[in-house]
Amino acid sequence: MRKILTLVLVVSSLSFGQKIHVPPVARFVLENGLTIILMEYKKVPLVHLRLVARGGSAQDPDGLEGAASMTTSLMREGTTNRTAPEIAEAIDLTGGSLTVASGLDYCAAKAEVMAKDIDAGLDLFSDVILNPVFPVEEIKRERKRRLAKLDALKEEPSSIASITFSKTVYGSHPYGRQSFGTKASLELLKREHLVDFYRRTFLPNNSMLVAVGDFNSQEILGKIKSVFDGWRLGARRDVSLPPPSLVRGRNIVLVNKADVTQTQIRVGNIGVDIRNPDYFPITVANTVFGGGFTSRLVEELRVKRSLTYGASSRFSRYMFGGVYSIDTFTKNKTITETINVVLEELKKFRERGPTKEEWQKAQNYIAGSFARSLQTPAALAAEISDIELYGFPKDYLESYIENIRAVQLADVQRVAHEYFPLDDLLLVLVTPAQETLPAIKQYGEVSILELRDAIQ
């Protein structure tokens, strides 16, 4: 038995549900505006560092898709103190990890090292955040690799489907841009664009630094201050975006890939933004419909009909909008059977919502998964930075399960009708288009995209 002296993460069973107690956090703001949040979590001798800066790929200038993504990739590829190979060597030597990457709403630098290596870890982590130099040679290298990766993507039906769905559902909205970069934009992106993106994004008064792990807060705070105190603040940019517009009617896109024996299918529409007040009932509704392994989609597509190996649905939420999507795949000759089942299930779910049994099962499932998801320092750090970034209540983690349990059956029925569209839908299929076209016309307006146009 592995004994511990203090329980670090507890879910106590109350008569009406569970409550999560996470270790307390300490929050500090430096004079330059950098927010620092620390959580001592001593289950394993690791430290996870996470710096989040507001503004991500959605801020890519028009025609320069990939600016955020290239900027963050290049931050690891040379600083005023170290060359790219030196950075790689130093982090690998600790056995730890160091990455900088962009999402739609923010950029994040992450480092994870053993507690004994915290000094080396913090030194590297701060170096890539504070002192990147964006060497021209490294930019060329990264560009070349990305251009090749765009080719390689065309070999992956699932990625082709997801990228095409995202681009099409968002239309001209910045969330729909190919955040990895396109062949054209990667050629246009120059060092000055990366430097500019970096300067406007990586500012202390635009960032938060979260540390979770096996450390003493006072001690690590001193270390963090000593390296980040001198970070100069700057003017924060406005990162707000208009909301994306719903797809109207039934739109079908067939991406032509003549060699596949199985068709990847995505169905959905614009969903909800991160602050939507119906988040908890939507989460319960989606779990019933397409989350977990006993959802309606799994039951109807996989268990009853053996049409697929996997079927799921999700609400991907971002600051100013989100997407609702159903993912599945089936052999080419059962495409219409699969789509019919998906549409029929959507219709039933919209009309009647879940049963009482499904509603309760979903609540329990979400509660159990949520408690278990908080076991690692990395997961806790991500939750903490989301709370800060999106302005969630301070007791978001502690009250999460109560909030799920407070969702009434009638709430779920309401959101099932409101947020699971049926007549307004985008369908994306990666398929031998000419073979599939005749059977697919019945569902709505069809357009065919050649692979080279889908992944540009």
Add this chain to the structure above:
Amino acid sequence: MLRPIAINLLLFLVGFAAQAQLLDVDDEFTLSNGLKVVAMEDHTVPSICFSIAFRTGSRNERPGITGISHLFEHMMFNGSKNYEPTEFDKILEAGGGYSNAYTSRDITFYYEEFNPNLLDKVLDMEADRLGWLKIDTANLEQERGIVQEERRVSTDNSVSSKMFEDLYAAAYVVHPYHNPVVGWMTDLDNITLQDAKDYFKAYYTPSNATVFVVGDFDSKALRPKMEKLFSSIPSQPTPGAINNAESQQQGERRVKLHKVAELPAVAIGYKTVGVSSPDIYPLNLLATVLSRGQSSRLYKRILYELELVTEIGAWVDEYIDPGLFSFYAQMQPGKSVADAEEEIYKIINGIAERGVTKEELHKAINMAQMDYIKEFTTNVGIANRLAYYEVVHGDYRKSVEVLDRYARVTSEDLKRVAKQYFSERARTVVVLVPESSTRSDLGTLSN
């Protein structure tokens, strides 16, 4: 968990004295029918992981029924004497839990995580399916279709997976490692109900399995519960040993795969050793030195300096019988597979001649240690690691000894194994020849 690991890390630094205390097992016993049970309490989160590992996988299959181990794994969720199909997962999810399983060449592993108050129910369901699984046509036919979709998504429509399928098929002539775990499509078409019944009888006998329970429960109370529910499961003879009839490879095998693809790629495999050989440890560190992290030899030279490839990696199988030490590289447009191959061979020959640096060895050991700590962060991570060592290495305790083993490896060992195993005669190479989509239209049969 905190204290023992902290102590252990200290030992790691001073030279590995006593490892055993890290693995603080609370109870271990074997039921009268041969089912072994290992119990380990961890009260960090109010959750339990129950898992059961069977000493079977695609290694135990014969031609004609390839894929049956994995197909059977699917069937285990579809109802038993006292539980209807899909009831298993519904009860688990309603109790805040989930289940999953995987099949590989040597092992089949089932696990579920759930809230502590569900333990008795889970034990009852697990005993019921281990003893009295419903093996009927409906169950088989349902999973046959699902597994065929799984094969289409994971292999038939995935270029690199298809390359690795071809690599093992070419490297092994008679050993069952020749076959993909998911099975050949035609075998999946033809597996019969009787095959499934025979398989269950042969390999799902209690003495061929070990149960690992990790998490928030009372181990003293577990033993009587296990005895009550699992002891009555009838035992069958423990399956006999699998004969490794693969003869020594005596020359390079080179295979071309023509497939619709954008970029050329190559997969290379060298036959090495099974896990009973101590050489598995230096081989593992060698794979790390070669390909893990951006400072690794292959990444730094071939991807970064020469810009020949978009991706490169190296892995060593840790299998019961000799597995492959394999490489994969995807080329940059316009670069040839031959150039990447030549550079890979230069690097491995360099290690065979000169070994690796102290820093490289130190780095590889640190990475192994980090992996270990991360696996020990969750109940399911612990159960998974113990089960793998129990079945493949023959004893779950070896999951701890492995760090000690790594710490003893020298640069000289890496040099020696590189020299010994990277022999052209033991090499198999799959070269991907990309075809354009229009061309392959003519030759494609849809399934």
